[in-house]
Amino acid sequence: MKTLKICHLYPDVLNLYGDRGNVTAIKKRLEWRGIGCEIVNANIGDKTDLRDCDIFFIGGGQDFEQEVLLKDIASGKGDAIKDAIESGKVFLAICAGYQILGKYYKTHTGEVCDFIGALDLYTVGQKKRMIGNYVYECELGGRKTEIVGFENHSGKTYLGEGVRPFGKILYGNGNNSEDKTEGARYKNVYATYAHGPVLPKNPYFTDELIRVALKNKYGDDAISELDDTFELAAHKYMVNRLIK
């Protein structure tokens, strides 16, 4: 039986807005298809071997929680994460988890946290927070679609040459409420500000992550269709509420 191994990075520290629900969504959509799913945690101090993981998840957190991680990131986990990204492993990074993959985060009180530097981007914290339901358009598996989610961040993220936006804001703030970009894509990293958790209301996003990971591991990304009546009803309700 095919199996995918998910590494949940810092679940004890980065888990705002039930972001761990994204791991559950991936697990369920694998199991409903008869594909095995193993989950390993990589918390502060854990010596988890990241090399045989197929999908990585890193969730949201407050500024001080991000600062708590700095020592552990510098202890070698940051380099292991960078290696996993460069080798094409699938990453879903939400909000703080997204910011941490970048070069640095400057809090609104002026502290500069040097982060992993795996993605060419940086974030600058503001006094005013960007909060609310939002929707953005993006391309997944060659198909234009929308992602609905909930954002709550003070950080404004600016993308460098080495990354491209994940999507274009249709309603809400996105990366920085200035350039209409939202999130970032680099190799098989999918980074976004979307809490919610984002995956249950966007089933094809979940399936895109699964397809890429299956292709990486088995050379074949074929997956069976699932009955997404409820997921798509929730998705459609939010799209219609926000932009129709």
Ligand code: GLN
């Ligand atoms: N602390 C970061 C910010 O405020 C990330 C917040 C989050 O993960 N929701 O921008």
